[in-house]
Amino acid sequence: AQSVSQHNHHVILSEAASLELGCNYSYGGTVNLFWYVQYPGQHLQLLLKYFSGDPLVKGIKGFEAEFIKSKFSFNLRKPSVQWSDTAEYFCAVTPGDTDKLIFGTGTRLQVFP
């Protein structure tokens, strides 16, 4: 079945550690890719998105993601996390032949000072 997979369900890091959250999708053809974040007590908000062009996308708060078409992946990275990055992160995909936003199950990130 077509899906979006986030294999890391819960990640615990210390401040200044590097972060990489995995996202894989199973749709063929053109896709649009997104990372959304939900900070504690806040609404879900867009972190970054990829439609076309440079496969390395930069978002807010120092986050970036790389689209690797051959691996059907769109992993989220940050070189040095902060305590304020504690949140739940959702990868989402819009398959090119539909206009539906399909979310992964999310990764809960906890950053300790």
Next chain:
Amino acid sequence: DAGVTQSPTHLIKTRGQQVTLRCSPISGHKSVSWYQQVLGQGPQFIFQYYEKEERGRGNFPDRFSARQFPNYSSELNVNALLLGDSALYLCASSRAKRVTDTQYFGPGTRLTVL
């Protein structure tokens, strides 16, 4: 500017009842989408409305229905509630009709079905 607002915040219903959830989009946004988020899962797309017309529907039974009003606010109705309908219902608004346009999410309505 006010963000997306949803009402009520919490709701408790019993099986078989009907529920109506409301969403007010950001001013100037003509698209409203509804999502269901079950605990431990990502949001699942239910409906999208643009300019009062349904543009998309997810894999949800006909018990789920929605509409958009001339002021672009929206209601989601769920009939014959089941225990499995317990979830956080999210509304998102955007300016354009494509869901690739940045979606702005509301705080959600937490529905508990007993």
